[in-house]
Amino acid sequence: MPNLTLYHTSGCHLCEQAFELTQQLGIQVTLMDIVESQRLIDAYGVRIPVIQRADGEELGWPFDAESLQQFINA
Incomplete structure (x- = not known):
């Protein structure tokens, strides 16, 4: 499983949605x-939530289950 970081902040409802999806x-x-x-x-x-792979590539919101799976499997 790749090492992924979710950049977020408290009170960000989009960040909460992104975390729930993961x-x-x-x-x-x-x-x-x-x-x-x-x-x-x-x-x-102004970009959160953002998921970053260990190689530095980033996936910014909005993303869904399919695009997130593609991102982590790339």
């Missing part, structure tokens, strides 16, 4: 709250 599909992600770093806020503040 859970429904049995995909483990590392949660990274962007408020922990100004660099992350600058990079993701």
